[in-house]
Amino acid sequence: MGVVTLHRLLAATAAAPLAALTISCSSPGSESPPPRPDLTQVTESMFVGASAIPDSSAWDFTGAVLNPDGNYPYTDQADPPECTPLASGLPHGLKGAADWTMWPTDDPDANMPKQTFTVLIAVPMEKPDLQGLRDLLRKCGTFHADELTSTVSPPLQHPGLPDSAVAWRQVSKGPFGSNGTEIVGLSRGLYVEVYTWRTDGADTSPADMDILVNLFNEQVSKLEAA
DSSP states (O other): OOGGGGGGSTTOOOOOOOOOOOOOOSSTTOOOOOOOOOOOOOOGGGSOOGGGSTTGGGSEEEEEEEETTOBOOOOSOOBSGGGHHHHHOOOEEEEEEEEEEEOOTTOTTOSSOSEEEEEEEEEESSOOOHHHHHHHHHHHSEEEETTEEEEEOSOOOOTTOOTTOEEEEEEEESTTOEEEEEEEEEETTEEEEEEEEESSSOOOOHHHHHHHHHHHHHHHHHHHHO
16 A cells, blocks of 8 residues: 555554463462453553664654544545455554654655654554454455555565464555555554555565564563553
8 A cells, every 4th residue: 555545554454462361280379460451542651662673773763653533444445345444444543653764865855755664553443353354365465445556465474473463565556656564463452553665666675574573572562561
């Protein structure tokens, strides 16, 4: 999906890493602690900082910016219609995002970044369906919405990526087309998404994917410890 529609995917269906209460069969007093309670607010202190990605000094970092108004689907319908959730996403309430931006070095006046990494945390308005998202990615392949033709990959696997998360690659052609990769999940009831987008035509590299997975894991770890 194009850069102009980046934030339309910020509430896309997500994975759900739910903590489980396990019953110990060993000695008394060795039971696992109960799961931490769900969080119902998003605050600036919940976000990872600029150093969460390597060589952070080479990027323009924008710390957490909160949006109390939430986000609602912009796209009425994709073609085919069953792919609409990938185009417009599910609605969510209070959200915040932090960004790392790389600008073209050969064009100081450029108004479009070469690449971005973004962390988004939001309060979901409905529980995301992890398996449903995986099925949709396998089914949709290519769809049309908002003057863009987008192609999505099946769910991706990568070293360090939790089984509870869903990752996929998306290439959008049309006005402000771009290449991107996203990882989505839930942590303590909050929706977590990290993504990287490029506007220079390059695909997400293995090194970029390493950064993305580490960024997701660091953000989830910080929420679990909050």
